[in-house]
Amino acid sequence: MKFEIYDTLSRRLQPVEPANGKELGFYCCGPTVYSSAHIGNFRTFVVQDVFRRVAELSGVRVKHVRNITNVDDKTIRVSMEQGKSLGEFTSFWTEKFHRDCEALNLLIPTVEPGAVEHIAEQISMIETLMEKGIAYQAKDGSVFFRIEAFPEYGRLSGVKDRELTTETTAQADDEYGRDSMADFALWKAGKPEDGDNVWESPWGPGRPGWHLECSAMSIKYLGPSFDVHSGGIDLAFPHHENEIAQSEACTGQSFSRLWFHVVHLMVDGKKMSKSLGNMYTLADLQEKGFHPEEVRYGLIAGHYRKHLNFTLGALEAHRSNLQRLARLSDLVNARANFTPPSYRELTKSSREEGELGRFYPAFVALLDNLNVPKALGELFRVAGDIEKHPDTVTQEDALGLAVVIEALGIKLPTLEAADIPEEIKALAETRLQARADKNWAESDRLRDELTQRGWAIKDVAGGYEVEPLS
């Protein structure tokens, strides 16, 4: 079975394989670093991470490029409001983003270029487009891409003749002096409110348009024509449409071969929005006592091409699933006398049927357009069999489980005891004695006290186990 993904461009499943036969060029539109990314943003990044893992575990080498948008209207505006330099401001949020990525067990991209470090490349693309007569400078000094000059425009999103259909176009012609309202900015002329955040260019001081950075950086690191480009569904139009137009017009070659888009996350059945107060960040959820692994599980638990309804209740359910998987993994590895190889090690070969034992169907579900829910179903179905008949575990089962868990990027909770503070230990010991004395009232009182202090106690044969309540 080959890895296939639904391609927005051709509107059908397409095999995921490198055109050059060696390495898959994979570009993801990264975050704009002006605040904490929210879980909706992370749904996209986590799905892209699973995509990469599945590709690598099926034997495809991946060059993963994900940009950081560290110069745009918002980063400039907010940094100015806070009286910080753009660099200082965006570094802060970039680091925050990296910490969240790590917590969510995202693989680090092969290259993570920042827009502001690639202004020269962007200017060079604009120059080419100017030479070809596809770009023009408007009266306010900005440079625009002439959509008329690119007849293919609209292929990805199916949007055509947009100026006739949008309401916003009817009003407000020409604040910038564009030839057509549909034309988009390649270079934005500097304005007084931009402060020092302007760069020199042949068209005067200003900054690159947002769409351009992805074209410039993907072409720089993956070449004019590469394999896969991905982002949130909202980016399909206009961002990706514009990327295709400017890139292909500039290089004369076809841009990304495949496109896959991740559908938006809903929270409690509604679109996330500031006014509804349901725009969770990872930190928000951690404050509520949830672990990043549970959040990751929640973000992949629905198929990426459908709305995912994210709820706190579901998050609680995931905790027990993760614990069950951890127990299963221990059981399987012990039975098969198997030590799970590292992720790196696992990606060194492709996966054939038979090699993954009973977990092969779960992996196949992932190869089939990243069907994570189906994969989880298959995973738990086999889990049930194994729990009932542990003696049937094989080497292949053990490898299969390891591969599937790595493909999903699931970090299993450790089953070992956490560090227990002395006073908690003392309470537990006292309770053990009370139980030995059959002093149930005292024993229950001590259990309540432990609970109040945030610890759960379980009685096991001849002793107890304590663990932090989460």
Place this chain on the structure above:
RNA sequence: GGCGUGGUGGCAGAGUGGUCUAAUGCGCGGGAUUGCAAAUCCUGUUACCGUCGGUUCGAAUCCGACCCACGCCUCCA
């Protein structure tokens, strides 16, 4: 208005012509265990698949209409 996606049990979420009275997880019921719990284990939990028609020997799965929800339509993943 244009383009697009989806409506499956208490919740989440697979399933795209027959083995579907529909996977899986959570929840819930019963039992074992426990001083009582928790955790764990066993066991049960019969959704007719938005509505109405149509095609077919046969549809959750195909077609049509309608209802509803959601997304994109200039910088929001």
